Amino acid sequence: MATKLRHTITCPFGMSAYVAALSDPEYWATLAVGTPDAPGELESTDITDTAAEIHLIQRIPSDKLPSAVSGLISGDLSIHRGVELTFDDADHTTGTFDAVVSGAPATVRGTINASGTADETTVEFSGTVTVRIPLVGGKIEKMIAANLTDLFDAERDFTVAWHEEHR
Template structure:
């Protein structure tokens, strides 16, 4: 079984400006510094000749920020490995995020769509979390979805500030 959710964030900037930020190594490092938690780092970043972008990041979640039942399953802080991919599609872009916790029976997959909107641009996220643990998997999935929702809100707030500063 998996737990899914969808979110949407609006930006008062055109989709190409938002895509440029989301795929920029300097932006990614700054975002990680602001909201990436302990041990956050940009592991790799590349852009292909065709304009596709791939970034591999590590993010930390301190154990004291985890629900108690999750802390009982994991020793210490949580380190998340995350791969973000983007490619232009029409007037916007599509992307994916695949995240994992090494040694944990969990997978996180997210489809992203960036499209023009009346306000400027809209970023849509469709998230699926799967935890393979008997009896408590669904409860852990819901906790992860809640934490990722908070993270996405913080990242989108950071992105808005970043775009305002560089404009």
């Protein structure tokens, strides 16, 4: 059984600035670097005027993993993430996101729906987290879903800082 994931973020700038950030390969390269607790790397970007496809890897060192996860996986945790976006028009962007945990039966899939005005952009994430491990899968799904909402918030903060630095 999958755990539902729903989260909304708001950026204090319009859709054109949001799309400008997401259209910049350097934005994704910098975002992918992550933090010491979750370092990462950019695998690829394919960005045009109307769409973007991004693939990145995030790693969580084994000493930073919760015991519920470290008991199931040996070594660091590698998460392969993908984002596909379509810049529909000046006020709307849609897309999908997914993540697969290497060496574990865990997947995340969902949609992205961003809309904006001249002064604000709202991004809605909706999806599912699935962990195919009997008895404890649901508990791990809930933990991953909670971590994803934290990630979406952190990436919003990164995007706001990026916008301030690159306007």
